Amino acid sequence: MSEAHQIDGHHGHDAHGHHEPTFLEKYIFPLDHKYIGMQYMLTGMVMALFGGFFAYSFRMQLAFPGISVPGFGIVSPTEYNALVTNHGSVMIFWVAMPVLIAAFGNFLIPLMIGADDMVFPKLNRLSYQVFLLSCIVLGISWIVPGGGFGGAWTSYPPLSANGDYSMTPLGSSLWLTAVALEFAAFLIGGINFITTAMNSRAPGMKAKDVPMTVWMICIASIMFMASVGPLIAGAIMLLFDQQLGTGFFDWKRGSDPVLWQHLFWFFGHPEVYVVLLPATGFVAEIITVFARKKLFGYQTILYTAIGTGALSFFVWAHHQFVAGIDPRMANIFTITTVLISIPIAEMMFLYIATLYGGSIRFQTPMLWALGFIFEFLIGGVTGIFLGASGADIYFHDTYFVVAHFHYTFFPIAFIGTFAAATYWFPKMFGRMMNETLGRIHFWGTIIPVNFIFIPLFITGAAGQHRRIYNYNHFPDVSTPDLQTLNIVATVSLVILLCFQTVFLFNFFWSMWRGPKAPANPWKANTLEWQAPSPPPHGNFPPDNMPVVYRGPYEYSVPGREDDYWPQNQPN
Amino acid sequence: MIESLVQPGSTFAPDIDFVINLVGGLVFFWGGLTVAMFFWLLWRYRYREGVKALYVTGNEPELKRWINIPHYLIILCDLAIIGFAVQTWYKVKQDIPPVDDEIRVVGQQWAWTFQHTGPDGKMGTDDDIKTADVLHVEVDKTYQFTLESRDVLHSFSVPIFRLKQDVIPGREIQGWFHPTVAGAFDIQCAEMCGIGHGIMAARIIVETPEQHAAWLAGAK
Numbered sequence: 160m161s162e163a164h165q166i167d168g169h170h171g172h173d174a175h176g177h178h179e180p181t182f183l184e185k186y187i188f189p190l191d192h193k194y195i196g197m198q199y200m201l202t203g204m205v206m207a208l209f210g211g212f213f214a215y216s217f218r219m220q221l222a223f224p225g226i227s228v229p230g231f232g233i234v235s236p237t238e239y240n241a242l243v244t245n246h247g248s249v250m251i252f253w254v255a256m257p258v259l260i261a262a263f264g265n266f267l268i269p270l271m272i273g274a275d276d277m278v279f280p281k282l283n284r285l286s287y288q289v290f291l292l293s294c295i296v297l298g299i300s301w302i303v304p305g306g307g308f309g310g311a312w313t314s315y316p317p318l319s320a321n322g323d324y325s326m327t328p329l330g331s332s333l334w335l336t337a338v339a340l341e342f343a344a345f346l347i348g349g350i351n352f353i354t355t356a357m358n359s360r361a362p363g364m365k366a367k368d369v370p371m372t373v374w375m376i377c378i379a380s381i382m383f384m385a386s387v388g389p390l391i392a393g394a395i396m397l398l399f400d401q402q403l404g405t406g407f408f409d410w411k412r413g414s415d416p417v418l419w420q421h422l423f424w425f426f427g428h429p430e431v432y433v434v435l436l437p438a439t440g441f442v443a444e445i446i447t448v449f450a451r452k453k454l455f456g457y458q459t460i461l462y463t464a465i466g467t468g469a470l471s472f473f474v475w476a477h478h479q480f481v482a483g484i485d486p487r488m489a490n491i492f493t494i495t496t497v498l499i500s501i502p503i504a505e506m507m508f509l510y511i512a513t514l515y516g517g518s519i520r521f522q523t524p525m526l527w528a529l530g531f532i533f534e535f536l537i538g539g540v541t542g543i544f545l546g547a548s549g550a551d552i553y554f555h556d557t558y559f560v561v562a563h564f565h566y567t568f569f570p571i572a573f574i575g576t577f578a579a580a581t582y583w584f585p586k587m588f589g590r591m592m593n594e595t596l597g598r599i600h601f602w603g604t605i606i607p608v609n610f611i612f613i614p615l616f617i618t619g620a621a622g623q624h625r626r627i628y629n630y631n632h633f634p635d636v637s638t639p640d641l642q643t644l645n646i647v648a649t650v651s652l653v654i655l656l657c658f659q660t661v662f663l664f665n666f667f668w669s670m671w672r673g674p675k676a677p678a679n680p681w682k683a684n685t686l687e688w689q690a691p692s693p694p695p696h697g698n699f700p701p702d703n704m705p706v707v708y709r710g711p712y713e714y715s716v717p718g719r720e721d722d723y724w725p726q727n728q729p730n
Numbered sequence: 731m732i733e734s735l736v737q738p739g740s741t742f743a744p745d746i747d748f749v750i751n752l753v754g755g756l757v758f759f760w761g762g763l764t765v766a767m768f769f770w771l772l773w774r775y776r777y778r779e780g781v782k783a784l785y786v787t788g789n790e791p792e793l794k795r796w797i798n799i800p801h802y803l804i805i806l807c808d809l810a811i812i813g814f815a816v817q818t819w820y821k822v823k824q825d826i827p828p829v830d831d832e833i834r835v836v837g838q839q840w841a842w843t844f845q846h847t848g849p850d851g852k853m854g855t856d857d858d859i860k861t862a863d864v865l866h867v868e869v870d871k872t873y874q875f876t877l878e879s880r881d882v883l884h885s886f887s888v889p890i891f892r893l894k895q896d897v898i899p900g901r902e903i904q905g906w907f908h909p910t911v912a913g914a915f916d917i918q919c920a921e922m923c924g925i926g927h928g929i930m931a932a933r934i935i936v937e938t939p940e941q942h943a944a945w946l947a948g949a950k
Binding site: 450459 | 757772797805
């Protein structure tokens with residue numbers, strides 16, 4: 160372990176330790192994991208603005224069909240499809256992935272394991288640059304002739320494979336290229352995360368002393384590496400079908416379009432857990448700190464995460480029950496899908512059990528962490544309706560599905576991010592965020608989000624299908640009652656979006672004007688809080704790198720005066 | 731739950747509704763219990779001056795019981811859900827009963843066309859009746875349908891029947907339904923199929939035997 164430190168220390172300081180880094184070296188082409196993390200975070204925030212704007216535009220069309228949407232104009236069916244498609248793609252691939260895994264993974268892994276940087280800083284920089292390129296390619300795909308790709312984020316052929324069907328020959332190829340680039344970026348980043356966590360841990364930090372966040376990001380990175388290969392291959396095959404006229408997914412040339420669905424969902428379902436696990440890691444840190452409690456069953460939580468991750472590779476075809484697969488296959492995938500509720504329910508129970516006997520303080524990060532548990536529970540249990548094949552025949556591709564996965568993805572991508580951002584902000588920028596604004600933002604987000612998606616459960620159960628531009632053509636589902644529910648959802652979305660300005664203001668104002676943060680404002684145990692706020696280049700004093708004596712969650716240990724016990728404190 | 735929003739209009743609709751209600755009941759019970767426990771713990775163990783948190787590792791048998799026992803019960807509920815889901819799935823998708831009549835459904839960007847067997851009751855003969863966007867069937871008869879696509883993926887969805895099946899170019903996919911309620915209902919396309927996906931609507935007219943006979947006579 161100490162050897163690993165020396166190697167780390169060597170590259171970190173050799174790279175640009177001898178001179179003061181220029182602005183370009185520090186902020187534009189950084190090698191420091193903290194700045195790469197912030198690049199990912201800011202890029203993800205910009206992409207979230209696009210994703211949110213797309214959602215606003217198509218929700219306005221659904222609530223008030225045919226109106227000229229303020230800021231967008233009249234939404235044509237082509238534009239509607241492109242908005243829906245790119246909202247989904249952006250929020251998952253360009254917001255959840257970069258922010259949850261890349262931004263926090265980069266910032267936190269070296270700090271939490273007591274290292275001075277990543278093992279491969281140049282690979283790390285390359286990862287961000289490829290990611291940025293993917294953002295640019297995606298942005299170009301929105302403005303080329305024909306418009307952005309509109310074949311849904313799942314991009315099923317033959318619609319996606321042929322410009323004559325999709326009518327966006329350029330948009331669909333650029334979209335696909337952007338997706339493939341984005342995957343490559345995270346593959347590079349993930350290798351770095353796993354290697355760093357395995358090799359650069361502080362002396363004394365055994366597997367059971369690693370904070371849950373680091374574990375979760377590593378498990379997620381391993382899952383991503385194991386699942387993304389087939390999809391990158393599939394994406395290139397689909398690109399060939401689009402541009403070179405090959406027939407990988409063309410039934411006229413001996414293939415079957417359903418093949419793509421298997422490749423996509425073999426990646427697509429593990430992907431849900433790839434973004435879920437880091438968020439559950441953040442929640443573990445936050446609930447222990449703010450309840451002043453040891454994590455209830457550290458090892459069991461770890462096993463549930465590994466179990467969920469492993470099982471998630473065997474559930475993909477539940478997206479395809481009615482897609483024309485052999486109907487007997489649905490039975491197997493129903494069993495695996497319902498069984499995946501066992502480890503994930505256990506994990507949520509253990510998180511709730513952690514609250515038992517605590518001394519719970521409801522500061523902003525804790526509110527978000529608790530909000531995550533509550534909202535994700537709703538998302539989890541509504542998934543059982545869809546995993547049970549018999550019930551899924553009815554719910555498949557209705558708004559019930561949309562509401563369900565937003566109840567999983569919204570807690571993951573936004574509630575999880577806000578929890579982490581408000582919790583680690585003092586460490587990132589050396590300043591505190593405003594607590595009152597934090598609470599206003601919390602309630603202004605958590606209340607509207609339920610009023611967006613609960614109505615959509617009902618419209619879906621009433622038979623409204625997804626990705627429909629205008630329900631007027633379907634007499635049974637264009638009733639005034641259902642329209643009212645759609646208006647409630649849209650108005651709630653607008654309210655939710657307005658409240659995000661509170662967060663943006665709080666974030667950027669506090670970055671420069673917030674009160675100075677001490678090194679350990681929350682009295683937490685993990686190593687990142689033992690470094691200065693913000694940590695300097697190299698994170699810890701080179702002659703005083705941390706040594707670990709105990710696990711990360713030793714709060715309220717009997718017989719001690721303090722209710723926390725930092726991992727690197729000898730006694 | 732669903733039946734109050736959309737009436738069940740086929741023989742297997744009540745089976746699907748039963749699975750939905752079963753899952754709904756179990757989810758409501760366990761989810762409600764979990765949420766109640768969650769809020770109770772938040773209230774009971776809120777910060778109070780001078781009260782220190784307990785030191786609990788999660789390995790104490792008397793505490794683990796509180797998680798393990800509900801968890802085992804939930805696994806039993808999972809098994810029940812799997813059992814009923816698979817049974818219903820088998821009935822709807824795997825086991826085609828003896829049929830009274832046939833229809834062919836063709837999806838293409840962005841319309842449905844239907845081929846009825848006509849007066850002779852046989853598919854592929856001269857008296858077949860082809861219609862666009864309106865499907866005529868008779869109540870209380872078992873129909874076998876064959877789905878085809880001319881271009882991209884579509885999905886043949888009839889919410890009142892609780893029926894949904896994707897349509898795949900290059901294949902003929904078969905299934906069945908048995909309407910139990912007369913009336914006119916929506917057919918929707920449930921799979922993104924391009925710019926006109928939102929207008930790919932059709933109606934299914936479920937007719938009484940007299941109405942159906944009148945339609946057959948009129949269509950010829």
